[in-house]
Amino acid sequence: MFYTRTMDPNSLQSILRTISLGKPSYPEMLKIVHYSRSIAESYLLHHRASVLRLCEINGISLADLATDIIAEIFEKNKENRFVQIDKFLDHLATPFNNIDVKILQNEFQRYVVLRARVQLARTYIQTDSAGAKILRNLKIHLQKSNVLHAVEDFRGYVIEPRNGENQKLLPAFQLEVFEQLLLSEIRNKADIPEILDSLAGVLCRQTTYRRSILLFDVVQIIKKVYLVLPEEDITVNRIELTSEEIEYLQSKIHRDIEEKIITKYWIKGKLDKKQSKILSETFKEIMTQWWSGDGNDTSIAKITRKNFDISTDEYNQHYRPMIEYLVNQAKQQFASYLEKDL
Numbered sequence: 518m519f520y521t522r523t524m525d526p527n528s529l530q531s532i533l534r535t536i537s538l539g540k541p542s543y544p545e546m547l548k549i550v551h552y553s554r555s556i557a558e559s560y561l562l563h564h565r566a567s568v569l570r571l572c573e574i575n576g577i578s579l580a581d582l583a584t585d586i587i588a589e590i591f592e593k594n595k596e597n598r599f600v601q602i603d604k605f606l607d608h609l610a611t612p613f614n615n616i617d618v619k620i621l622q623n624e625f626q627r628y629v630v631l632r633a634r635v636q637l638a639r640t641y642i643q644t645d646s647a648g649a650k651i652l653r654n655l656k657i658h659l660q661k662s663n664v665l666h667a668v669e670d671f672r673g674y675v676i677e678p679r680n681g682e683n684q685k686l687l688p689a690f691q692l693e694v695f696e697q698l699l700l701s702e703i704r705n706k707a708d709i710p711e712i713l714d715s716l717a718g719v720l721c722r723q724t725t726y727r728r729s730i731l732l733f734d735v736v737q738i739i740k741k742v743y744l745v746l747p748e749e750d751i752t753v754n755r756i757e758l759t760s761e762e763i764e765y766l767q768s769k770i771h772r773d774i775e776e777k778i779i780t781k782y783w784i785k786g787k788l789d790k791k792q793s794k795i796l797s798e799t800f801k802e803i804m805t806q807w808w809s810g811d812g813n814d815t816s817i818a819k820i821t822r823k824n825f826d827i828s829t830d831e832y833n834q835h836y837r838p839m840i841e842y843l844v845n846q847a848k849q850q851f852a853s854y855l856e857k858d859l
Contacts, residue, residue, distance in 0.1 A: 526618035556629040677729035690726035
């Protein structure tokens with residue numbers, strides 16, 4: 518992993534406990550904020566080249582970016598609660614009081630890295646929306662490619678041959694040379710699979726340089742191609758999900774929501790087994806409308822009242838907070854999927 522600052526796992530557990538009780542001291546908060554900041558900065562430094570370039574474009578420093586990440590993690594609500602920390606503790610697979618301290622520390626590190634990834638993705642999308650769309654499409658087609666794939670190394674994400682013959686002992690591919698070779702192949706192509714075929718040819722034929730190139734650099738080169746193509750020829754200006762991705766997302770989100778229904782409502786006695794089953798089916802119906810673009814607050818209330826055979830008052834008092842929480846969780850998962858690894 519990438520972490521530089523250390524913290525005793527028992528100390529981390531103690532601080533998280535006082536935060537959950539709403540009674541953290543200033544020294545405790547200072548300690549966990551510094552620890553979290555160290556994790557975030559170390560992750561960003563792991564992607565040093567692309568992150569520093571992104572910071573330069575936005576006129577911010579790496580420390581500024583890390584500060585934004587920490588500000589979100591330690592966000593407070595009107596009741597002075599650390600809402601994101603509460604959510605983190607609430608979503609642990611093992612109850613907080615029973616979890617091993619080292620597992621808790623690992624989970625917290627993963628959580629901070631996840632928030633860093635999301636913030637990095639948001640910053641990139643805000644800075645370069647066209648590049649973000651190209652990147653998203655590249656990743657979709659790289660997953661299907663039998664020749665190339667995207668992997669993570671000390672530079673960040675790179676594209677290299679799947680057969681592992683990237684010639685690591687050779688010098689890095691000079692960007693100017695690579696760009697000239699790739700542009701000569703793809704100037705009249707606007708289709709990402711065709712571009713990847715050309716990219717594979719350039720990399721696999723190479724004997725002077727390492728057969729790998731930064732994903733970020735490939736995005737910028739493709740943008741140059743689209744700048745000279747007629748508007749109607751550009752086929753990458755939308756973020757599109759394949760039918761396989763949509764099916765996977767629907768299945769995964771529903772499984773995760775079912776688990777939350779069991780752990781948050783059934784096990785804790787807020788719903789009985791029959792009600793939990795109805796809530797699961799209700800959520801599935803709500804999500805079907807959401808995916809089709811027809812879902813809204815009115816339709817959600819109508820579906821819930823119909824399935825549970827309840828009044829509007831009972832829906833508002835008892836079921837509405839549950840449904841709104843679950844729908845929000847689903848939307849966050851969907852957003853995170855679109856933003857991941859940008």
